[in-house]
Amino acid sequence: MAVPSGQFEINPSGIISLPILAIVLIPWLFILFIQLLPKGPIIKGVPGSFLDLFLCGSATKFAFLSGRSAHYFHSLHESYGKIVRFAPGQATTNTIRGLRNIYGAGSGKGTAFLKTGFYKGISRRNIFTASDPVYHASVRKLFAPSLSPGSMQAHAGVIRERILHLHATMKEKMEKTDTLSLNQLLYCHSVDTVSEVLLGKPLGCLKRGKPYFWTEQLPRIFYWSTIRDQFKGSGVPTMIKWMLRHLIRKGVRQSAEQARMRLINEQLGASHTRRDVMVEVMERAGTGDLPVPEIAENFSAIMLAGFHTTQNALCATIYFVLTHPEVHAKLNQELRSVFTSAEDVSGHVAQDLPYLNAVITESLRLYPPVPVGGPRVSPGAYVDGTYIPAGTEICTSIFALHHNPEYFNEPYEFIPERWTEPDCTDKKEAVQPFLVGSRSCVAKYFAKQMMQLTLAAFFLDFNAEYVGPVKDWQRESRCYAFWELPDLKLKLRKREID
Ligand code: HEM
Numbered sequence: 326m327a328v329p330s331g332q333f334e335i336n337p338s339g340i341i342s343l344p345i346l347a348i349v350l351i352p353w354l355f356i357l358f359i360q361l362l363p364k365g366p367i368i369k370g371v372p373g374s375f376l377d378l379f380l381c382g383s384a385t386k387f388a389f390l391s392g393r394s395a396h397y398f399h400s401l402h403e404s405y406g407k408i409v410r411f412a413p414g415q416a417t418t419n420t421i422r423g424l425r426n427i428y429g430a431g432s433g434k435g436t437a438f439l440k441t442g443f444y445k446g447i448s449r450r451n452i453f454t455a456s457d458p459v460y461h462a463s464v465r466k467l468f469a470p471s472l473s474p475g476s477m478q479a480h481a482g483v484i485r486e487r488i489l490h491l492h493a494t495m496k497e498k499m500e501k502t503d504t505l506s507l508n509q510l511l512y513c514h515s516v517d518t519v520s521e522v523l524l525g526k527p528l529g530c531l532k533r534g535k536p537y538f539w540t541e542q543l544p545r546i547f548y549w550s551t552i553r554d555q556f557k558g559s560g561v562p563t564m565i566k567w568m569l570r571h572l573i574r575k576g577v578r579q580s581a582e583q584a585r586m587r588l589i590n591e592q593l594g595a596s597h598t599r600r601d602v603m604v605e606v607m608e609r610a611g612t613g614d615l616p617v618p619e620i621a622e623n624f625s626a627i628m629l630a631g632f633h634t635t636q637n638a639l640c641a642t643i644y645f646v647l648t649h650p651e652v653h654a655k656l657n658q659e660l661r662s663v664f665t666s667a668e669d670v671s672g673h674v675a676q677d678l679p680y681l682n683a684v685i686t687e688s689l690r691l692y693p694p695v696p697v698g699g700p701r702v703s704p705g706a707y708v709d710g711t712y713i714p715a716g717t718e719i720c721t722s723i724f725a726l727h728h729n730p731e732y733f734n735e736p737y738e739f740i741p742e743r744w745t746e747p748d749c750t751d752k753k754e755a756v757q758p759f760l761v762g763s764r765s766c767v768a769k770y771f772a773k774q775m776m777q778l779t780l781a782a783f784f785l786d787f788n789a790e791y792v793g794p795v796k797d798w799q800r801e802s803r804c805y806a807f808w809e810l811p812d813l814k815l816k817l818r819k820r821e822i823d
Pocket residue numbers: 452453465519626627628630631632634635638693694695698699700758759760763764765766767768769771772773
């Protein structure tokens with residue numbers, strides 16, 4: 326009988342019979358199961374899914390693979406409490422004390438919760454991936470002074486120039502259509518701004534109309550690093566690595582790295598027209614003992630860490646403001662009382678605007694760009710009253726901490742007034758999107774300044790309306806280290822200044 330069009334004919338002799346499939350599959354699954362059984366210490370007294378314990382943390386693995394890890398960790402805390410086992414040798418906390426115990430612990434030998442092997446899978450040793458506290462401290466000492474609040478003020482003018490370029494690009498596009506998707510534009514803006522402040526050269530992504538491939542590698546690298554971490558010892562990562570190398574994307578990661586290092590090395594040799602971060606760092610490096618290739622590797626790491634994080638935060642804040650008309654009106658009123666347009670936004674004034682900063686902090690609370698806290702290895706210490714044996718992996722889920730109902734009234738609501746009303750009883754110190762301690766975000770003030778200036782300028786220059794399909798920004802986002810954002814589709818009009 327002829328098979329209807331669009332369907333495949335099934336040849337019964339051509340398919341593998343069920344018993345043969347079972348003979349092959351069952352031993353393979355059994356070996357995989359044995360390989361994935363926990364090899365580290367068992368955490369006693371920490372609750373978690375009983376079923377998952379015997380299924381090698383497969384629910385967690387699925388959550389990571391499907392981009393639901395932030396929500397999954399939060400739901401584990403809702404079911405099991407403040408410290409939860411999310412895989413046989415791995416635990417998470419969602420409390421302020423837990424956060425301080427893990428990330429605020431000293432960096433002394435034997436007392437610090439050091440970064441886990443997960444980071445080694447991301448790239449070579451640098452400020453972000455290093456677990457050795459001595460090496461990390463030497464790099465941090467070299468870069469941190471140029472990213473302090475005092476130093477950042479000197480870059481406000483450059484950031485404003487980038488913003489004006491962004492607005493000019495948007496206005497040009499608005500001549501053809503009044504509806505724009507801002508995701509890529511804000512990504513290009515973040516890349517150009519971060520590279521200009523750090524290296525003294527905007528990469529020209531906005532001008533080009535799209536990012537360079539190598540600027541977008543980090544989420545993929547994080548994704549594969551997570552898979553490697555979750556499936557370590559099972560042979561699965563080796564198989565995937567082999568397939569990627571030989572069959573699919575031969576050398577993509579390598580050429581991305583080469584392109585990035587070429588740019589940095591060019592800038593190290595170029596003459597700079599202003600005192601950007603690279604000029605300052607190289608002056609300081611003259612008296613230290615970090616070789617130039619190591620400094621270049623660190624510039625690369627710092628730059629990459631800034632691209633997606635700031636774009637995530639900018640997009641989310643614009644979405645939250647535009648979907649809350651009363652917040653939008655209040656913010657406009659504050660901005661217009663001190664600035665006329667994007668041309669005159671200034672870092673000094675923006676940093677002291679209470680409502681603008683409340684909007685930013687509330688957005689970072691609801692939608693922290695790094696939602697699942699960085700994993701650390703316990704040195705054998707108490708975390709919020711529970712002993713976590715040496716060698717166990719533990720983290721604070723920032724998303725779960727920021728939504729902890731013990732700390733926040735209406736934790737799922739966007740309420741900037743939490744940060745301005747003196748009577749508000751919410752626990753403010755529970756909001757730590759940049760983490761705390763010696764491994765917290767080294768560029769926190771840079772990120773904040775970029776947000777203050779970019780957002781102030783956007784709301785001053787445009788009347789905007791959100792016209793995208795999303796009703797719940799958080800639920801509709803996938804999380805692979807950073808968020809994979811929904812479409813920030815806006816209907817825009819240039820604001821007439823009266
Ligand atoms: C809103 C924006 C940002 C947020 C929420 C954020 C958040 C974070 C968090 C949570 C960490 C700790 C990660 C971990 O331990 O696994 C971190 C580290 C780091 N961030 Fe950011 N970040 C932002 C923007 C930036 C920018 C703009 C840059 C650079 C231009 C940057 C550079 C770094 C670096 C280099 C580290 C590693 C610091 C160290 O270990 O000493 N970040 N950031």
